[in-house]
Amino acid sequence: MRRYHVTTFGCQMNAHDSERIRGMLEELGLGEVAELEQADVMVFNTCTIREKAESRLAAHLGLAKTLKDADPGRLLAVGGCFAEVQRERLFEQFPQVDFAFGPGSIAALGEWLAAERNGGASGSFGTGGERRFTAELPARRERAFQAWVQISMGCNSVCSYCIVPTVRGREMSRAPVEILAEIKGLAADGVREITLLGQNVNSYGRDLPADRRLDFAELLRACDQVEGIERIRFTSPHPKDFRSDVIAAMVECDSVCEHAHLPAQSGSSRILKAMRRTYDRERFLALAADMRAAIPDLAITTDLIVGFPGETDEDFAQTLSLVEQAGFDGAYTFVYSPRYETEAASLSGQVPEEVKRERIERLIELVQATASEQNERRVGGVEQVLVEGKSRTDDALLRGRTRRNTTVNFSGDAAPGELVDVRIEATTSTTLRGIAVSP
Numbered sequence: 074m075r076r077y078h079v080t081t082f083g084c085q086m087n088a089h090d091s092e093r094i095r096g097m098l099e100e101l102g103l104g105e106v107a108e109l110e111q112a113d114v115m116v117f118n119t120c121t122i123r124e125k126a127e128s129r130l131a132a133h134l135g136l137a138k139t140l141k142d143a144d145p146g147r148l149l150a151v152g153g154c155f156a157e158v159q160r161e162r163l164f165e166q167f168p169q170v171d172f173a174f175g176p177g178s179i180a181a182l183g184e185w186l187a188a189e190r191n192g193g194a195s196g197s198f199g200t201g202g203e204r205r206f207t208a209e210l211p212a213r214r215e216r217a218f219q220a221w222v223q224i225s226m227g228c229n230s231v232c233s234y235c236i237v238p239t240v241r242g243r244e245m246s247r248a249p250v251e252i253l254a255e256i257k258g259l260a261a262d263g264v265r266e267i268t269l270l271g272q273n274v275n276s277y278g279r280d281l282p283a284d285r286r287l288d289f290a291e292l293l294r295a296c297d298q299v300e301g302i303e304r305i306r307f308t309s310p311h312p313k314d315f316r317s318d319v320i321a322a323m324v325e326c327d328s329v330c331e332h333a334h335l336p337a338q339s340g341s342s343r344i345l346k347a348m349r350r351t352y353d354r355e356r357f358l359a360l361a362a363d364m365r366a367a368i369p370d371l372a373i374t375t376d377l378i379v380g381f382p383g384e385t386d387e388d389f390a391q392t393l394s395l396v397e398q399a400g401f402d403g404a405y406t407f408v409y410s411p412r413y414e415t416e417a418a419s420l421s422g423q424v425p426e427e428v429k430r431e432r433i434e435r436l437i438e439l440v441q442a443t444a445s446e447q448n449e450r451r452v453g454g455v456e457q458v459l460v461e462g463k464s465r466t467d468d469a470l471l472r473g474r475t476r477r478n479t480t481v482n483f484s485g486d487a488a489p490g491e492l493v494d495v496r497i498e499a500t501t502s503t504t505l506r507g508i509a510v511s512p
């Protein structure tokens with residue numbers, strides 16, 4: 074049996090694509106191995122969102138070359154967003170790559186592997202014709218009780234720093250009947266928690282024909298009706314499209330979790346304008362306040378960028394104060410990284426590296442303090458936890474996540490996939506600690 078290994082470099086969408094790649098390779102009769110070194114077929118599912126993702130990839134490509142030099146029978150396939158933007162130069166720059174494919178053409182990898190066995194050529198790019206949703210491929214999921222469900226692909230926004238629209242194309246919504254059929258199938262397989270995926274989930278449906286259209290709020294309500302699905306999450310919504318109908322659906326649907334990942338990017342209205350986010354600081358804060366008022370116990374997490382071109386000390390101070398005012402439960406913090414052919418890459422006023430470094434350190438510190446504060450408020454309460462397995466730090470404890478998406482380490486007796494009530498006794502900035510008080 075040929076052995077394969079898939080390395081994931083990017084976001085949840087990218088990780089979900091990796092699950093489809095695994096499922097497809099298994100169906101072709103390949104078996105997964107834990108280490109790249111053991112694989113006959115090495116697959117890199119790449120990302121190009123920031124420079125860092127690419128330097129990590131470069132290291133892996135170097136390792137793959139060494140492995141191939143030692144054993145020329147090995148195959149290296151490179152998929153994902155980096156492959157897509159570097160189409161023209163990929164094979165020239167990295168002759169160790171045998172096959173490449175974009176995020177919209179995963180099935181082409183399977184076709185190529187089949188052809189390659191019959192003497193097919195190396196060095197080709199699989200476009201696979203039209204962009205396709207990966208749902209037609211089987212998925213090999215990490216956990217039996219959790220699943221990602223793709224609801225759209227691409228992005229119609231024009232955030233000036235971001236490469237995603239170039240790579241993943243115009244937004245295309247998946248038909249509601251297909252989404253709901255997939256979720257019903259997942260529920261029948263024992264899945265209890267789903268995460269709806271899209272670059273901008275709340276613009277979902279706008280491109281669908283009127284007679285077959287649901288908007289995002291309606292989609293949430295329809296998903297909530299599926300028997301067996303206890304938790305529904307979604308990522309990411311864009312603040313500009315987060316309307317009151319979605320807030321109402323979050324309030325009314327029992328299975329929709331009390332968590333919103335709401336990327337702010339900056340706290341300075343001037344910078345938000347240059348980023349083309351189409352909301353300002355006040356509107357973001359008003360939205361966060363409306364959401365908190367409507368949804369008791371809501372956790373809000375965010376993405377923040379420091380060092381966008383032209384960002385002054387005053388702009389950065391506005392980001393710090395946004396974190397305090399919004400009281401985020403957590404944040405992914407990024408140093409601005411100029412990307413090919415994006416508008417922001419050619420702006421004047423690029424911020425020096427050492428300033429970016431200093432700003433991100435201060436921001437991380439504040440985010441941790443704010444998150445700790447939010448966690449401390451949970452102490453003494455009881456949270457519903459979906460058990461994921463053993464604690465990563467202490468074998469005697471179990472680990473799971475609350476509806477607010479916080480990790481809890483707790484003592485008790487439960488199997489992965491079970492829902493238990495846990496009394497919270499202590500916290501760190503990122504996790505809670507507790508004792509199971511039910512089933």
Ligand code: SAH
Pocket residue numbers: 122123234235236237271272273309310311336338376377378407408409410411412
């Ligand atoms: N579609 C999602 C996010 C996709 S990328 C959304 O809009 O919410 C995930 C995060 O990466 C973004 O929210 C942003 O914070 C960050 N990011 C994107 N491009 C970046 C760049 N050029 N430099 C630094 N961070 C970036």
Ligand code: SF4
Pocket residue numbers: 228229230231232235236237238272273311
């Ligand atoms: Fe990028 Fe903006 Fe689209 Fe998110 S909404 S993927 S940040 S262009």
Ligand code: F3S
Pocket residue numbers: 082083084085086087119120121122153154155237240241
């Ligand atoms: Fe995701 Fe990276 Fe592509 S963040 S959409 S894998 S560029």
